[in-house]
Amino acid sequence: MSSPVKVISPATSIEEAAKMMLRYGHTGFPVLENGNLVGIISRRDIDKAKHHGLGHAPVKGYMSTDPTTIPSGLSIEEVQNLMIEKNVGRLPVIDNNQIVGIISRTNVIEALHGEKIKVGQVINKKSPIKISLLGRMKKLLPSQLLDLLRDIGEKADQLDYPAYMIGGIVRDLVIGRKNEDIDIVVKGDGISFAKLLATSIGGSVRVHEKFGTATWKHPSGLKIDITSARTEYYDYPAALPTVEMSSLREDLFRRDFTINAMALQINNNYFGKLIDFFHGYHDIKNKKIKILYNLSFVEDPTRILRAVRFEQRFGFKMDKQTIEIAHISVDKIASTSKPRIGHELSRLLMEEHPVESLVRLKELGVLNYLVGPNSCNEQTVTLLKKFKSFFDEVTLSTQIESCATKQNWICYLAILFYYKPKGLEEVRELALNNEQLQILNEITQLVSEDLNISTKFNLGDIHLLLRKYQTDAIICYSILKELPEELLVVIKAYLMTRVSLPRLINGTDLMALNIKAGPIYTEILLEIESSYLNKEILTKEDALQFVKDKYLTKKS
Numbered sequence: 313m314s315s316p317v318k319v320i321s322p323a324t325s326i327e328e329a330a331k332m333m334l335r336y337g338h339t340g341f342p343v344l345e346n347g348n349l350v351g352i353i354s355r356r357d358i359d360k361a362k363h364h365g366l367g368h369a370p371v372k373g374y375m376s377t378d379p380t381t382i383p384s385g386l387s388i389e390e391v392q393n394l395m396i397e398k399n400v401g402r403l404p405v406i407d408n409n410q411i412v413g414i415i416s417r418t419n420v421i422e423a424l425h426g427e428k429i430k431v432g433q434v435i436n437k438k439s440p441i442k443i444s445l446l447g448r449m450k451k452l453l454p455s456q457l458l459d460l461l462r463d464i465g466e467k468a469d470q471l472d473y474p475a476y477m478i479g480g481i482v483r484d485l486v487i488g489r490k491n492e493d494i495d496i497v498v499k500g501d502g503i504s505f506a507k508l509l510a511t512s513i514g515g516s517v518r519v520h521e522k523f524g525t526a527t528w529k530h531p532s533g534l535k536i537d538i539t540s541a542r543t544e545y546y547d548y549p550a551a552l553p554t555v556e557m558s559s560l561r562e563d564l565f566r567r568d569f570t571i572n573a574m575a576l577q578i579n580n581n582y583f584g585k586l587i588d589f590f591h592g593y594h595d596i597k598n599k600k601i602k603i604l605y606n607l608s609f610v611e612d613p614t615r616i617l618r619a620v621r622f623e624q625r626f627g628f629k630m631d632k633q634t635i636e637i638a639h640i641s642v643d644k645i646a647s648t649s650k651p652r653i654g655h656e657l658s659r660l661l662m663e664e665h666p667v668e669s670l671v672r673l674k675e676l677g678v679l680n681y682l683v684g685p686n687s688c689n690e691q692t693v694t695l696l697k698k699f700k701s702f703f704d705e706v707t708l709s710t711q712i713e714s715c716a717t718k719q720n721w722i723c724y725l726a727i728l729f730y731y732k733p734k735g736l737e738e739v740r741e742l743a744l745n746n747e748q749l750q751i752l753n754e755i756t757q758l759v760s761e762d763l764n765i766s767t768k769f770n771l772g773d774i775h776l777l778l779r780k781y782q783t784d785a786i787i788c789y790s791i792l793k794e795l796p797e798e799l800l801v802v803i804k805a806y807l808m809t810r811v812s813l814p815r816l817i818n819g820t821d822l823m824a825l826n827i828k829a830g831p832i833y834t835e836i837l838l839e840i841e842s843s844y845l846n847k848e849i850l851t852k853e854d855a856l857q858f859v860k861d862k863y864l865t866k867k868s
């Protein structure tokens with residue numbers, strides 16, 4: 313059976329009940345009045361009432377009254393017989409006058425494929441899994457971190473707080489990937505817990521009052537976010553649960569995907585115990601990305617981008633229902649704030665498969681709302697791929713690291729939006745910082761200027777034209793302008809060489825030659841760089857001689 317049960321009161325409107333069904337993915341709710349079961353409202357009842365324009369009416373008038381209930385000790389066969397006999401799709405399970413669960417036709421079908429199980433036991437074959445991840449923790453986490461987690465668990469024991477690691481690190485431990493991003497949730501006051509850690513272990517605490525969370529900075533510099541498992545979740549006033557979900561479960565239920573909604577206990581006696589309410593473990597084994605509730609994407613459309621990120625990163629796939637719901641919810645992308653989308657896009661495009669991710673976003677309809685209809689056509693995909701291989705080739709061979717590679721995601725967007733008039737302007741709204749805006753400025757300048765670069769140019773000439781532009785922008789420009797292959801080869805050679813362009817002489821050298829400081833310095837140094845690229849000046853002596861010949865002789 314499913315437990316705990318979501319219930320509603322007789323006064324709940326048909327509209328609200330419909331919303332809750334969508335939200336929780338249920339097809340029916342028991343209706344409780346003063347703790348007593350007075351009816352059941354099903355999807356069919358709700359659809360009928362809505363069809364008659366009765367969305368505002370209370371469910372009371374449309375529910376089936378006097379529902380058949382069962383005790384928790386019945387066998388699955390008995391439940392099945394009863395469902396057939398009474399022609400009902402779900403049966404509330406009652407023990408001691410309390411509703412303890414609900415069993416649906418789907419539950420029965422699932423159970424019958426497994427062993428004979430008593431109602432009241434968890435029937436899902438996929439779970440529960442009683443697993444300890446201690447072995448994996450030992451293998452994947454550095455020993456100091458493991459010791460620290462044990463310490464934190466012991467401190468939580470002192471306060472009698474159950475404490476868990478949650479989120480990406482638990483997922484990655486199950487997958488077998490390294491991750492040292494620790495998020496902790498305690499059933500208790502997270503802020504005081506963080507303070508206790510700082511006083512007993514050391515370090516400092518930053519409190520985020522507004523969210524009731526704290527970041528503890530360990531003396532080693534490691535930052536750990538600590539939150540409290542919260543209880544206030546029900547935003548529909550009519551949803552008055554008689555059986556409260558545990559606060560940890562609620563906390564996890566609010567998350568994006570089952571694979572991210574697992575917890576790992578760190579209290580001493582349970583150190584390493586996996587808590588997996590939503591079968592995340594099973595979904596990891598089956599390489600599935602699944603949302604936890606139907607409105608997940610509507611509430612946070614950026615999760616569609618996250619789903620694609622995890623699909624590509626782990627080689628997983630969204631399940632059928634998650635894809636369907638993504639399709640239904642995708643129009644919400646249009647009303648999501650640009651910085652939030654920019655943030656998720658940057659994370660997606662900085663991963664290993666940016667082009668495949670964009671193609672997937674198109675498949676899901678995201679690009680229709682983000683860029684426009686007919687975006688990311690075959691020709692654009694070709695350009696995106698060309699950009700990636702050009703960029704990889706230059707950066708891998710020259711090891712231009714972080715700075716360029718961190719910003720280059722914006723170039724994929726520039727290519728994607730370029731076919732639109734003022735497309736680059738739209739990309740600016742998705743940029744997250746000035747460096748990215750700068751790259752966009754450079755791309756805009758480069759594509760609008762007529763540089764007339766030709767294969768006849770030597771590297772020195774190219775340097776004179778392109779020196780002030782960053783690698784990302786130059787590559788993006790070359791691809792957008794579809795420069796011929798032979799020219800790309802020259803530009804590639806230029807980019808690879810300029811990384812290690814030496815400064816043969818500097819301002820001090822020029823001063824020592826009694827050349828008056830001014831813009832002429834830049835000019836001279838640039839000339840020397842250009843001649844170096846053309847292999848005309850190769851040493852400091854050559855450079856000094858060049859300056860003497862050209863500038864001092866002229867002067868005298």
Ligand code: CTP
Binds near residue numbers: 479566567569618
């Ligand atoms: N989360 C969510 N909805 C979002 C963003 C995040 O539910 N829109 C939840 C997820 O459950 C996630 C956790 O918040 O596990 C932390 O999110 P994030 O910092 O983005 O990290 P990870 O999921 O760990 O992703 P990554 O591996 O890339 O760090």
